[in-house]
Amino acid sequence: MNVLVVGSGGREHALVWKLAQSPLIQTLYCAPGNAGCQQLAESVAIAETDIPALCRFARERQIDLTVVGPEIPLALGITDAFAEHGLRVFGPSQAAAQLEASKAFAKTFMQNHGIPTAVAEIVDDIAAAQAYIRQYNGPLVVKADGLAAGKGVTVCQTREEALEAVRLAMVERVFGDAGDRVLLEAFLPGEEASFHVLTDGERILPLPTSQDHKRVFDQDQGPNTGGMGAYSPAPVITDALQARILADIVEPAIRGMAARGTPYRGVLYTGLMIVDGAPFVVEFNVRFGDPETQPLLVRLDEDLLPLLDRAAQGGLDDRPLMVMPDAAVCVVMASGGYPGTYRKGLPVEGLEHASTLENTWVFHAGTASQANQIMTNGGRVLGVTARGASVATAIERAYHTLSCISWPGVHYRRDIGHRAMHRMSGPDQG
Template sequence: MKIMIVGSGGREHALAWKLAQSPTVDEIFVAPGNGGTAAIAENIAIPDSHVPALARFAKERGVDLAVVGPEVPLVLGLSNAMAKQGIPCFGPDAYAAQLEGSKSFAKLVMEQTGVPTARSGTFDDYESAKAYLDDHPVPVVIKADGLAAGKGVTVARTREEAEKALDMCMRKQSFGMAGERVVIEEALEGEEASFLALCDGETVVPLASSQDHKPIGEGDTGPNTGGMGAYSPAPILPESELEKVCDLVARPIVRAMAASGHPFKGVLYAGLMVKDGAYKVLEYNVRFGDPECQPLLARLDSDLAELMLACVEGRLDPSMIRWKPQSSCCVVMASRGYPGSYATGKVIEGIEKAEDLEGVTVFHAGTRLEAGRIVTSGGRVLGVTALGDDLKSAQTLAYQAVDRISFEGSYVRRDIGDKGLAR
């Protein structure tokens, strides 16, 4: 089978790494890929947002299954474009991808299906949004409706911050069309966890739990990033709760999509706020999280190609998903300055030495191959992922591996997994 993976991050390297282990997979293309995918697959120089070019390539090369990593191509209709070429796609169509691409759409579906979430209002004009603030005390959360690369959400602690965020979205148009509409919602308290499920349009099966670390600084301080590390399983979401959470936050959504004629095939990800054993949805993503994908795939014991085919062919069965009993921990090595500006082109040393440690896999994100050497090319550079008998051993091993890798201006959070250990 020929597989085409779309995307260029650590998630896509992990997908390529796991799919390459399947005996049914003969060839893997990654568009556009990175320095890590280049070593195990063929990188194709098509940007992940160039939907017609991606579908054309897949058709010309006889791709049997397309696997879409990031949200942008899904929201732009890559799954629809692949379907037109007769190519099955792991990832929802443009309609269902609005669950991530439009926060007001997600809120509406949650309301219609009774999924617990923060109270909110949706606004298309500045004056009525501002009037809503008059009736709702801070803290409030201001969200640009559309995709804003993780920058469109402000948790406003003061009225002034809330108005500034509204102004950025609706008057200054800092997020372009994505901020023309805003969702204002009640700020929830608790601890965040990631709930992911595989969906075949009808059947929904939970994946193991995981927890991301979004802020740049230790102790969850500083600005949000794409994610500085993740581990699995996450004790905040014990295995005994997964079916209940799936019934609460995933199955109603998948049923609603099927009823609208848009069966959801792929990964549905609910970002949860957990407090005193109660769950509320902060957001939906319509794909694997990055970095959650890396520790999850490190633990997955089943054939990923077989699972993905079962999803697109509507024959997913819970017995197909098996996990290694170990814990996994992924520590992101970033370029100093990220999520602001940072230097690139720095030579990375020590990846092989890190992978000499048993149980360690180094997933590339912002890297490229340059004259036979791996150099940095992005903010999040590597996802150093370790398997251990328990979370503590996985964490210790991941940091031992991190300490074998060097590049100028590297930055890591030293507390990935601490929240899980504290429970």
């Protein structure tokens, strides 16, 4: 098969890495990719948002399956555009992608289908937002309605913080058009988790559980990012809780999308908050998480390509996925200053030695290659990923590998996996 992966982040490098192992692959392309993708796939100099150019390329190169990594091309309708030319895409239609592209759509959808989620007010006027905040008692989460690269959410403990958050979103427009409308959502105290499934619109295959670390600094301090690290499995999700998530959230979502006439095919990533043992949806994402994809794929013990192809066609097998019992951890190495301003073009040292270490993988995100030297080219630069018999072993391996890699101003969290370690430290942890 000829396969095209669309995107340029750590998630896409992990997808390329896993797909490259398939015996079904004839030629593997990545558009636009990064320095890591280029080592495994033919690089295509087309932006992920240039759908007409991607479509022409897919027709010319007789691409059998296009795997879309990021949410923006899906929201722009890449699946629909390709379908008009008989091209197969792993990823939902533009109508189904509204589950992520519009938080207001997703909130209304969940309310209509009885899917547990926080109470929220949807406002598209700054005066209405301010009035709601002034009469509300308690912490609020202010969410930009549209896509904001994982950074459009502000957790506000005070009324003043909430008022400032809506001002930044709706007046200063720090998230661009995504802040034209905002959700003012009740804060849910609990523990976050990520739950991915593959679906062909009817059948649902759960992937392993995982947990992301959104805040930029240790102990979950500082602003939200696209994700500073992740691990799998997430012990907060027990077998019984997973069954409840499927029955109360995922299955109603897939049935609800089909009932709307917008069947959902691809990967559905549910961001959860576990509150007193009960799951609530924080958000739906219509693509693999980043950095969750990295630990998920190093645990997947079967060929990824037929799974994605069958999901795109509507023919998934009704059976559990084959997953290694080992745990996996990904630690993101970021540019100093991320998620704010940061420098690019800094030389990355130590990658050659890191590549020799056992059960570890360095997935590239914001990187570029210049004269055989890997350079930083983004906020999140690398995702150092390790697998081990336990979360503790995987953490130790990831940080050991990370210690071999450097560039000026590098930043990373030193506590990735801390919740898993806390839960497993004794019988009193819940």
